Amino acid sequence: MSIFDSPLYQDALGQLEDAAKIMQLDPNILERLKYPKRALQVSVPIRLDDGSVKTFMGFRVQHNMTLGPGKGGIRYHPKVDLSETAGLAMLMTFKCALVGLPLGGAKGGVCVDPGQLSRQELQSLTRRYATEIKLIVGPTSDIPAPDIGTDGQTMAWFMDTYSQIEGYAVPGVVTGKPIAIGGSLGRNESTGKGVAFCINFAAKKIGMEINRNTTVAIHGFGKVGVPAAEDLYAQGAKIVAVSDVSCGIYNKDGIDLRSAVEWVKQRKLLKDLPGAKIISNEELLALDVDILIPAAIDGVVTKDNARNVKAKIIAEGANGPLTREAIDIVCKRGAFLIPDILCNAGGVIVSYFEWVQGLQNFFWDLNEINTKLHGILQKSFEEVYACSKSYKCDMKKAALITALKRLDKAMRLRGLFPS
Numbered sequence: 001m002s003i004f005d006s007p008l009y010q011d012a013l014g015q016l017e018d019a020a021k022i023m024q025l026d027p028n029i030l031e032r033l034k035y036p037k038r039a040l041q042v043s044v045p046i047r048l049d050d051g052s053v054k055t056f057m058g059f060r061v062q063h064n065m066t067l068g069p070g071k072g073g074i075r076y077h078p079k080v081d082l083s084e085t086a087g088l089a090m091l092m093t094f095k096c097a098l099v100g101l102p103l104g105g106a107k108g109g110v111c112v113d114p115g116q117l118s119r120q121e122l123q124s125l126t127r128r129y130a131t132e133i134k135l136i137v138g139p140t141s142d143i144p145a146p147d148i149g150t151d152g153q154t155m156a157w158f159m160d161t162y163s164q165i166e167g168y169a170v171p172g173v174v175t176g177k178p179i180a181i182g183g184s185l186g187r188n189e190s191t192g193k194g195v196a197f198c199i200n201f202a203a204k205k206i207g208m209e210i211n212r213n214t215t216v217a218i219h220g221f222g223k224v225g226v227p228a229a230e231d232l233y234a235q236g237a238k239i240v241a242v243s244d245v246s247c248g249i250y251n252k253d254g255i256d257l258r259s260a261v262e263w264v265k266q267r268k269l270l271k272d273l274p275g276a277k278i279i280s281n282e283e284l285l286a287l288d289v290d291i292l293i294p295a296a297i298d299g300v301v302t303k304d305n306a307r308n309v310k311a312k313i314i315a316e317g318a319n320g321p322l323t324r325e326a327i328d329i330v331c332k333r334g335a336f337l338i339p340d341i342l343c344n345a346g347g348v349i350v351s352y353f354e355w356v357q358g359l360q361n362f363f364w365d366l367n368e369i370n371t372k373l374h375g376i377l378q379k380s381f382e383e384v385y386a387c388s389k390s391y392k393c394d395m396k397k398a399a400l401i402t403a404l405k406r407l408d409k410a411m412r413l414r415g416l417f418p419s
């Protein structure tokens with residue numbers, strides 16, 4: 001497989017080229033950004049509980065590190081491959097640049113269905129993967145974090161493995177750690193909270209109020225979707241539908257969010273939630289709602305179903321949930337699209353806070369974290385909005401242009417080695 005083969009890489013490349021054309025980016029800068037800086041592919045052999053050995057493929061890709069150390073999550077999912085990881089690393093370069101973090105873009109992953117492994121097998125997988133990619137990660141070179149299929153426990157095992165090899169605790173090697181080992185307050189909810197903040201900024205721009213009449217549908221009721229739903233619900237919005245891999249549930253009068261969250265906490269999946277009206281994921285995406293949050297995975301809205309989407313605000317909670325063609329379709333129809341690299345940047349922003357707090361050994365309270373998160377997202381949102389007005393383009397292209405301007409400046413200053 002080549003770096004270019006996956007739909008996600010092609011999409012990210014297409015977005016890059018679209019934005020480069022509009023802003024007339026220097027072709028020499030564009031040429032460099034089309035390729036990842038470094039890509040590592042590793043075998044991750046582990047002993048399963050039945051005594052047999054099974055090997056999984058793992059990856060870590062560093063797309064661009066002009067602005068600082070690589071930053072980006074680790075994904076455990078059966079769809080993970082080298083090219084998809086490279087595409088996600090490219091999105092991280094743009095995300096970190098857009099919100100002004102001194103960090104580059106990276107991503108990692110293992111091609112595995114984590115639901116099929118026991119806790120012990122997952123621990124073995126994480127420790128062996130960490131050992132294999134230790135070659136290129138570290139607290140000043142490339143700092144992983146959770147993504148789909150990984151969580152605080154995964155980060156704890158990763159940090160412990162790295163620390164065992166070094167001989168002392170190195171909390172700065174990952175973010176998204178549990179609080180007890182140097183994690184940050186607010187990190188778990190930060191992506192979803194950021195999504196809710198961005199929805200509020202967008203609503204203001206189009207004169208929409210968030211109140212009892214505001215309807216919301218959420219595709220992906222997990223680490224991003226749940227906290228986003230909770231924040232909007234607390235503001236009074238009516239969450240009419242949520243879904244996960246097992247099913248979707250719908251109630252035109254608003255679902256009882258607390259019991260849905262409780263159910264998912266206990267049972268992991270929405271399936272069998274008592275009294276719920278079941279809908280398919282496709283039906284959820286097509287609901288006539290004010291706000292749609294695709295917060296599960298990439299490529300769920302494509303040119304084939306984009307015309308069915310009726311929401312006024314579409315908030316990309318996942319990375320790449322709408323394809324390039326789908327974005328053109330919904331934006332032409334007049335929807336307000338909040339692009340992924342802005343909408344879900346809350347996660348990496350609080351990751352950055354965690355890293356900074358760890359380096360200083362001085363930890364902030366939740367209020368300080370959420371105030372700083374809100375400030376960075378608001379400033380970034382306004383920059384992207386102003387850019388979309390001055391270039392007369394949609395918010396997706398404007399976000400890319402804003403990020404590329406920052407990267408272009410830094411890459412010129414640092415120059416090309418050797419010159």
Ligand code: GLU
Pocket residue numbers: 071072073074143144145146147148175319344345347348349351
């Ligand atoms: N996986 C998250 C993302 O896609 C967070 C990355 C991080 O915190 O480094 O943005």
